[in-house]
Amino acid sequence: MREELSLRAYGKINLGLDVIRKRPDGYHEVKMVMQTVSLYDSLRLKKKEEPGIEVRTNLPFLPTGPDNLVYRAAELLLKEFGIGEGLFIDLYKKIPVAAGMAGGSSDAAAVLVGVNRLFKLRLSRIGLMERGVSLGADIPYCIMRGTALAEGIGEKLTKLPPMPDCAILLAKPPISVSTRFVYGNLRADSLPWHPDIDGMTEALAEGSLSGITARLGNVLETVTIPAHPQIQKIKDVMSENGAEAALMSGSGPTVFGIFKDKETAGRAGRKLRSAGLAKQIYTVRPFNVCRNGRR
Template sequence: MDKLELKALGKINLGLDILGRRDNGYHDVRMVMQTVYLYDRVTLAKKAEPGIEIETNLSYLPVGENNIAYKAAALLTEEFGIQEGLKIRLDKHIPVAAGMAGGSSNAAAVLFGMNRMFGLGLSMEGLMERGVTLGADVPYCIMRGTVLAEGIGEILTPLPPMPKCHVLIAKPPLSASTKTVYEKIDREGVREHPDIDAILAGLEAGDLYKVAAGMGNVLEQVMLPEYPVLGRIKEIMREAGALNAMMSGSGPTVFGIFDSRGKAKAAAARLKRQTPVKQAYVTNVHNVRRK
């Protein structure tokens, strides 16, 4: 196998709670993660010359050692003494730095793909153990589906699949540093915790409306006051028929859950008319786990 194409899927957080901060700076979290069918295409190709080469359709992305996909390739190359070189092509469609784990999903795809391409024989658990050294979201991006994430995000428990629905993903032209957002919540403290158990109960019952009613993201407490447009996006989604709308991860992406594709598309059109949102995608949840 000299070439392999993979889909690196994005994620949303149906629920995100922070339980505390560790001495090393990482946070103990309790999150419900969900894969969505919005993806970057990752192409791996062997090359005769040693070394890792990355190219991408976005000129502003790093293509050297600061790229997490490069780090993933370097990790396996060094550990297994791979002599051949590797060329990685990243065709990016997941919004960048937007709370959707696009970079982590790219790294997960590289780990998964290299394991197959070079016959490394690593189990899914082995890939996830290596993934967490690259980033807290990488193990989840290897597993995919509907998952409860605990610890720093690396303790993963598969959940009943999210009921079928339509997801509107909207990213305003803002930049939010994950590190800065978490530092702010550390300073201000958590005023109200989302009800993660309510989401789990809704998933167990296979009830989309219960899942949507339980959605919550503790990081909105610091992001919404600073960026009022996020609240406006949520408001428009709900007015247009979203069962609920919420920021994903540390933002600034906002997503809405809809029981009708028509309502989701109408909401996307309204967002583009009434807010600065230019990136708006209507997609579905994706519940197929890697094997």
């Protein structure tokens, strides 16, 4: 019987992010095109004889108790199924923290998948997604992964044709952005423009990278960029150095640029580093295929 397993938790970017309205319950109704990228965190899950959840990470500032989503994801399934054994989770993070890339949600999604597999709970992917949304709106998508349209508060998902292969440059400036602050200051009912999400889905269906880059858009930039102008500077450097287009992911502050080749993306990354605009810089690709259906 398997006593431990290893998983990868992949980050995401938003090719398009629109906010339709603020609902009476305080949540924002969104319409987004999500894309998994090849940057990932590594997790190792191991059964323990003694009850309880133990979390270890490579980042000393991360909480390791109930304030960490991976802890809460494990706790959710262990409690529901009355599992008496404990669980050790070793989390090695590469996805930037609090960066608009759903790193924490992806880690939690991986733990749900891992606990299901390790303890043979036999939950379907839909069953895991239904449980995951109670922990965070991005978690169902992080379980599904790939290219998807997300609606509602992000939990209503429609699989889309995969994004064409390309080089994607990720750059996170040395700042943190509060998602609560961004949504709290967004004027959802008086936005000056809305990204063409329907056109984006058509471009994906056509496999047109130029159609995708022509329609990149994120309404949360209207809040985050005025508060953190360096985000716009990163976008400008990417665009001036070969990016087909550049955009902030999620509520920020990570910026991604789409390039036709890895070499051009690498040169733009070196420009950003030498300008001191970002230290966490990665060149990645769209991630759409899960070999043999495994994580």
